[in-house]
Amino acid sequence: MRLTTKGRYAVTAMLDLAIHGDDGPISLADISERQGISLSYLEQLFAKLRRNELVRSVRGPGGGYQLNRAQKEINVAQVIDAVNESVDATGCGHNSSCQDGVTCLTHHLWCDLSAQIHGFLSQISLADLMARKDVQTVAQRQDRQHLSAFEDSLISAKVSA
């Protein structure tokens, strides 16, 4: 279990999907704009989220991504694990020969701590996160901003026409 900003980006994006994905797929461009994450980085993250079957994709216009399961069935640990996949070559990963072919001093220790934190995060679902007051507050502000940006683009389209 590694905790870095990468996992946090992924959780933020998934939460955005959960908030806005009620009707139809959400494009990464929308998430990028609302959450301030670069589109290309989102693409990389969602490639992994899709491989882990946490989201499904719809191509073409009006397409985008949707949660692949109910909000209750997706937890924070799954999301973080998905984007951190295939790391762990360095240090002791799953194998217990981390120090010159033998188990290092903190091997079991770290496995335990990891498991504990993993257990903790796996009990927090996207549905739980959405229920938070602070999340709702920020989401509403973002929606207003996103909406006004959309209106602005309509106006400028009209002007240029």
Place this chain on the structure above:
Amino acid sequence: MRLTTKGRYAVTAMLDLAIHGDDGPISLADISERQGISLSYLEQLFAKLRRNELVRSVRGPGGGYQLNRAQKEINVAQVIDAVNESVDATGCGHNSSCQDGVTCLTHHLWCDLSAQIHGFLSQISLADLMARKDVQTVAQRQDRQHLSAFEDSLISAKVSA
């Protein structure tokens, strides 16, 4: 709260100190040899551990590092925080203006998760770690290896004399 191999190295080194530091200071060279961590990297880590007053140093021959408090009074969270100090310029750190001057969607959320994990790790002291059976087992093996390496060096010194 960030969880990477860096913090783990630090915890391993501190645990080594706790195990061997009963009588007199322990040199980084010893820790380096036993735990397979490069001496210079240990120096960098211990500079931070010392600044955070988790260890104290004794210079000169026979010198080294000692825990600056009782084993019970040093916990895993403190050690990890010490070596990860002064990060957080990227992403939202303590200030809540992480996304273009406003609070991002997962700000409070992440603060909470961080606090939870921090709380969890802060309840695990070096004394707790030492009490673990797996830690004791590995420590004993390392002591034997270290001792035999010491004897080997004595023999080779005698030969070259």
Place this chain on the structure above:
DNA sequence: ATATAATTGACTAAAAAGGTTGGTTATTGC
């Protein structure tokens, strides 16, 4: 004096994080 060992600082290599560019492919609506 000398050896030990912390302390400091500059420097380097490799990996990870984060982002860019430039495509291709599938789909929709006209």
Place this chain on the structure above:
DNA sequence: GCAATAACCAACCTTTTTAGTCAATTATAT
């Protein structure tokens, strides 16, 4: 059929972090 949309994909790049090297300085015990 064609243009627009948006996923998908791969090579590439910059910055930061991790991990380690090297060399010099300083304090201290013997």
